[in-house]
Amino acid sequence: MEWETVIGLEVHVQLATKTKIFSGASTQFGAAPNTQACAIDLAMPGTLPVANEQAFRYAVMFGLAIDADIGQRSVFERKNYFYPDLPKGYQTTQLDAPIVGAGQIEITLADGSTKAIRIHHAHLEEDAGKSLHEGDFEQGMSGIDLNRAGTPLIEIVSEPDISNSDEAVAFAKKLHSLVIALGICDGEMSQGSMRFDVNISVRHKGEEKLGTRTETKNLNSFKFMEEAIALEVERQIDVLEDGGSIRQETRLYNADTKTARAMRSKEEANDYRYFPCPDLLPVVLDDAYIDSVRQQMPELPIARCQRFVDEYALSAYDAAILSDNTHIANYFEATVKQCNDAKLSANWIMGEVSARLNAEEKTITQSPINPTQLAGVIARIKDNSISNKIAKQVFDGLWLGEGDSADTIIEAKGLKQVSDSGALESMVDEVIANSGAQIENYKKADPEKRPKMLGYFVGQIMKASKGQANPKMINDILIKKLNELV
Amino acid sequence: MHHYTIAELMKSLRNKEFSSVELTQHYLERIKQLDSQFNSYITVSSEQALLSAQQADQALAKGNASDLCGIPIAHKDLFCTQGTLTSCGSKMLSNFVPPYNATIVENLANAGAVSLGKTNMDEFAMGSSNESSFYGASKNPWNIDCVPGGSSGGSAAAVAAQLAVATTGSDTGGSIRQPASFCGLTGLKPTYGRVSRWGMVAYASSLDQAGPIARTAEDAAIMLNAMASFDDKDSTSVDIEKSDYKASLNDSIKGLRIGVPEEYFQDGLDNDVATLVNAALAEYEKMGATLHPISLPHTHLAIPAYYVIAPAEASANLSRFDGVRYGHRCDDPKDLMDLYKRSREEGFGDEVKRRILVGAYALSAGYYDAYYRKAQQVRRLIKQDFVDAFTQVDVIAGPVVPNPAFGIGEKSTNPVSMYLEDIYTLPTNLAGLCGISLPCGLSSDNKPVGLQLTGNYFAEAKLLNVAHQFQQHTDHHKKTAPISNASNKLNSNQ
Numbered sequence: 004m005e006w007e008t009v010i011g012l013e014v015h016v017q018l019a020t021k022t023k024i025f026s027g028a029s030t031q032f033g034a035a036p037n038t039q040a041c042a043i044d045l046a047m048p049g050t051l052p053v054a055n056e057q058a059f060r061y062a063v064m065f066g067l068a069i070d071a072d073i074g075q076r077s078v079f080e081r082k083n084y085f086y087p088d089l090p091k092g093y094q095t096t097q098l099d100a101p102i103v104g105a106g107q108i109e110i111t112l113a114d115g116s117t118k119a120i121r122i123h124h125a126h127l128e129e130d131a132g133k134s135l136h137e138g139d140f141e142q143g144m145s146g147i148d149l150n151r152a153g154t155p156l157i158e159i160v161s162e163p164d165i166s167n168s169d170e171a172v173a174f175a176k177k178l179h180s181l182v183i184a185l186g187i188c189d190g191e192m193s194q195g196s197m198r199f200d201v202n203i204s205v206r207h208k209g210e211e212k213l214g215t216r217t218e219t220k221n222l223n224s225f226k227f228m229e230e231a232i233a234l235e236v237e238r239q240i241d242v243l244e245d246g247g248s249i250r251q252e253t254r255l256y257n258a259d260t261k262t263a264r265a266m267r268s269k270e271e272a273n274d275y276r277y278f279p280c281p282d283l284l285p286v287v288l289d290d291a292y293i294d295s296v297r298q299q300m301p302e303l304p305i306a307r308c309q310r311f312v313d314e315y316a317l318s319a320y321d322a323a324i325l326s327d328n329t330h331i332a333n334y335f336e337a338t339v340k341q342c343n344d345a346k347l348s349a350n351w352i353m354g355e356v357s358a359r360l361n362a363e364e365k366t367i368t369q370s371p372i373n374p375t376q377l378a379g380v381i382a383r384i385k386d387n388s389i390s391n392k393i394a395k396q397v398f399d400g401l402w403l404g405e406g407d408s409a410d411t412i413i414e415a416k417g418l419k420q421v422s423d424s425g426a427l428e429s430m431v432d433e434v435i436a437n438s439g440a441q442i443e444n445y446k447k448a449d450p451e452k453r454p455k456m457l458g459y460f461v462g463q464i465m466k467a468s469k470g471q472a473n474p475k476m477i478n479d480i481l482i483k484k485l486n487e488l489v
Numbered sequence: 490m491h492h493y494t495i496a497e498l499m500k501s502l503r504n505k506e507f508s509s510v511e512l513t514q515h516y517l518e519r520i521k522q523l524d525s526q527f528n529s530y531i532t533v534s535s536e537q538a539l540l541s542a543q544q545a546d547q548a549l550a551k552g553n554a555s556d557l558c559g560i561p562i563a564h565k566d567l568f569c570t571q572g573t574l575t576s577c578g579s580k581m582l583s584n585f586v587p588p589y590n591a592t593i594v595e596n597l598a599n600a601g602a603v604s605l606g607k608t609n610m611d612e613f614a615m616g617s618s619n620e621s622s623f624y625g626a627s628k629n630p631w632n633i634d635c636v637p638g639g640s641s642g643g644s645a646a647a648v649a650a651q652l653a654v655a656t657t658g659s660d661t662g663g664s665i666r667q668p669a670s671f672c673g674l675t676g677l678k679p680t681y682g683r684v685s686r687w688g689m690v691a692y693a694s695s696l697d698q699a700g701p702i703a704r705t706a707e708d709a710a711i712m713l714n715a716m717a718s719f720d721d722k723d724s725t726s727v728d729i730e731k732s733d734y735k736a737s738l739n740d741s742i743k744g745l746r747i748g749v750p751e752e753y754f755q756d757g758l759d760n761d762v763a764t765l766v767n768a769a770l771a772e773y774e775k776m777g778a779t780l781h782p783i784s785l786p787h788t789h790l791a792i793p794a795y796y797v798i799a800p801a802e803a804s805a806n807l808s809r810f811d812g813v814r815y816g817h818r819c820d821d822p823k824d825l826m827d828l829y830k831r832s833r834e835e836g837f838g839d840e841v842k843r844r845i846l847v848g849a850y851a852l853s854a855g856y857y858d859a860y861y862r863k864a865q866q867v868r869r870l871i872k873q874d875f876v877d878a879f880t881q882v883d884v885i886a887g888p889v890v891p892n893p894a895f896g897i898g899e900k901s902t903n904p905v906s907m908y909l910e911d912i913y914t915l916p917t918n919l920a921g922l923c924g925i926s927l928p929c930g931l932s933s934d935n936k937p938v939g940l941q942l943t944g945n946y947f948a949e950a951k952l953l954n955v956a957h958q959f960q961q962h963t964d965h966h967k968k969t970a971p972i973s974n975a976s977n978k979l980n981s982n983q
Contacts, residue, residue: 047587048575048587048690048810049587049691051724052724053722085808090813092807092808093805093808147813276804276857278801282724282725283724
């Protein structure tokens, strides 16, 4: 019998605010442990939270981007449980009155078709700190780093509309590109800026009732998510086909060993004793506020794609590739702005730049070549200073840091294209003089076949010029001179 | 000089009858000699007090000092004081020295007040007798076999024993007004949001409010002038203009409409208390006020609602005391669970544990609707009672507590009888209103009895005016606790 998978995602997105959701401490990643935790983050007695307005603005932006209802009155609740990286003994989060209500996100599948994934809601909450079990601790001791404690998150909860790992990854990538485009998250998954909890169940195809689900928590890459889903779906089907049943439980995926284990079952789950946080009053957002956010929304990928087609005359395909990732789109537009050639910019970014980034497993923000430098290369192609082939050498030089700009590399390596007609004519003359046999063949040949024979001479000239001869000029001069000989 | 009120000390300091340093030394000496009887202080900060007094004297010499400059006060031990133990009357925080000041501590220091130290209290402000303090019960200076009330018991005992001219307290369900009543003092609970909660260790966040305990309404007004402020560190602080609470003290109360709730004069009210409160109401009539019988029909639900909401909030507020970052930590924990369990087991006293249990229960799955949600509904009904009443009257008057101070140990084994102490004070907190307790005479066995006035939202100026006018016509507030021989010697020196 055929099985069907049902997946729902809960995505934690760290908001790119400068300070924490309830305190003035910095949210900068990577500081020494506990240097970015103030008295509020440490839950010192008598301290009180004050909500960060920017976090609300970001959450509203997300809500507007997915066409969701914005909660005009949102309420923070306390979710009570004890853990060392949760200093207050409760997490401040939202439950009954979240900031973002139902919405949806459209994903594009491999076959080009689209599917709408419904969003149940998205709520604001604070991140916990981190427990550190490895490091310079005495035996039996663990460390706690509260730098992350209080970092603002939105938790985005999807409906169980996802049918397989491809869709899950497409959805996750779409969310990733959306929050970056909105500027509400830095998207640095390796730093935990975006983390996925995956709820998975399986059932027989055609069955109405959902199977018992498990939740695999804290996946922080698309790849791990894909692996974890495949593993869990297989496990559930195996268990069921062996006549067993699925326990509702939380699971942890280990990306190193490619295995997962149960963390706790539903029976062991906490009763979180949610209740409205009395230290934070309900936040009421009026229409004027929501409108003001709407007016300041950045361009979303879908609109940008259309604009790339309209404004830069890119093909729909190129526009889609260049607009999907905000950083790439920004890189593209910065390049175009400086070289005034959208087509060449697009070709270079989708070609040479992305090939080199992929080979080195880098993202566009880590590119050693910035848009100004790339625009410099393109400008020299356009003004015929260098050929496409030489341009690749210049690009390599820039990539390896051999110079600051295309011009300095062209200068230092002497790569400038020879377009001086006098110099080119003497080059042509020299090659003709040294190619007696080929010239004789050329003369004897059927005039219709002669153009095909030009290649040899061009090749010789390029060789002599070390590739720097202007190919178009060479062609013109060569044909002229050969015609004189015939 | 310990007989003086703040208002009197302000004059004496400015007339150079004595300096703030002399005054502070005098109080420190009294505390040293007398407080063993009352146990009203947990910490006495002599050095720091004298340093503040020196600075105050310099400011006074310059002639531009504010009202409280050089006045010796003390803080309830749940207000965080930078560099000074802030224990909350608990073993859990018996080693806790905050690196920051509560906003009210900061405000009073900025006004030049000299802090003598930190006063005793029921553990985490949970109690009506001060008996739940880890530092031992505080005693009522009027009768040391009796409790001073709670939870701000030390704050009241210190003022009544003249070991501070005024103190700060906090009132979650009556914790300023009830001890003020038991100790013959004037205690004000401001409107929720009037005084910042930043740096005040939380018991029940939606109910807690700091306020002054003083000898007179005028002194309470001077204290509140310094304490009240909008504070952007407290999201529940209300940004409305602060009155000068002194300015309207002498306004006429002719035509003042006083509401007298029938529910406050029913079964359980001690005869002496009823008699004295009624006499006070009659006095108001003589002064030109009119009395209006009113009904606050949900009064009987205040105790059950409060004892769900307050413990529920407390159960979460006290979760941070886990032995991990500060406070008491058990020896040699064998694992994380052991660390939590034993640190909290050892660090908290019985009443605190009782309330955490009750609160966690009321919030737990399956019980939330029946308890917590229901209690919040009742809270809204109680609030509506007051909103309706204040359409007809200016202030509401009645007893503070059903009885005068009870004996130490009398109720400590019966939590419910202790909770019943709060029947007249809880509704004010549940509604978020302001209330004041002022002395209205002594019972037949010579214990102070208080009159409670409840005011509308942010009507502190009105309450203080109404209380001050009473004190201009009566001298109940001038009666002081009979302090033993040791103090008489000092008195003659004065």
